Amino acid sequence: MSDRSVLRRTSTHLRRAVPWFVAAALLATVGLPSVAALGTLPVAPMIGVAHPLASTASFSVNLTDQPAFSPQYLSAPAGSPVSIQLTNTGNLNHTFTLVAQPNVVLSPSWSPAQVDRFFQTNGSLANVSLAPGASGWANLSANTSSGPASFEFVSVVPYQFQAGMFGFLNFTATGPGLQLSENTTDGLQFVPNVLTAAPAHYPVSIDVLVTNEGSFGHTFTLASQSNVTLSPGNFTTYFQQHAPLVSATVPSGGGSTVWANFTIKGPGVYQYICEIPGHFASGMDGFLYVGVTPPAPPAPPSTAIVDTWILAGSAALLGVGVVLTLVAAYSGRFPRSPGSGHH
Ligand SMILES: [Cu+2]
Structure with a gap:
């Protein structure tokens, strides 16, 4: 057999292999909608929303x-x-x-x-x-x-x-007040670290029930001025000059609770922190949005591990098609083209 005839035979086989490539590619795309769906998996809300006191x-x-x-x-x-x-x-x-x-x-x-x-x-x-x-x-x-x-x-x-x-x-004029829930953790976090309240009237009384999910003691300390961002280095001085709206001590021990009750005079973003030394510096703070829409919630957790498996499966399907095609191209034997019906 001459080189030319081998080349011609191979190119003929590759042409006949095209439907198999297409079929393998279609199979591979089956996985893609699943990946897209996984990207919209519902996640637990990370924002605490105030609800009216049942009064x-x-x-x-x-x-x-x-x-x-x-x-x-x-x-x-x-x-x-x-x-x-x-x-x-x-x-x-x-x-x-x-x-x-x-x-x-x-x-x-x-x-x-x-x-x-x-x-x-x-x-x-x-x-x-x-x-x-x-x-x-x-x-x-x-x-x-x-x-x-x-x-x-x-x-x-x-x-x-x-x-x-x-x-x-x-x-x-004064509404019945609003109620919120907040948690403290041994990871030195407030969970959630965004609270929202949309009162119909000002001033509005807001009651926050703070629950200790860990064992360390904490405080829920709320700045009295809106739109002020504190830092671990300046909060002590700031609170000496501007007394907090509330500073509630969260007792140590899992499950302990304390109410942080306060009155908000007008809309704004109010920062709250834990005053225990080192806790704010470790990220223990949050923001209370009163009559102000908070920024978009954080992106949902990555589903990369699941996605990887689905993509790997799709790649494997494509690989099977490629291998079948190559084997057939060299052996000269083809199964009937998919979708070609019977001859
Ligand atoms: Cu703390």
């Missing part, structure tokens, strides 16, 4: 034949859910009908038809009808995001409102 404002109101509400004025922290127990202590029907819009006061000169028309047009936050001796509940949440607000309630039984049966549910 429902509860009231008990009597509806009387005077006719009147007793008490007439209710006061709740802005943003808190409200639960009102209503009791009709009289011999007439009464209603507890709450205006849906804040700071709207109905006129006692309106006729019963005008009062009805008002509620038909504007709706109500609560509308409870009570027969003599009956009890009921009005449970509601009012939108007080625009600040202190007052919601009027009336009885819409004709001429009761006009005779003085009305009252006000007042929401005060």
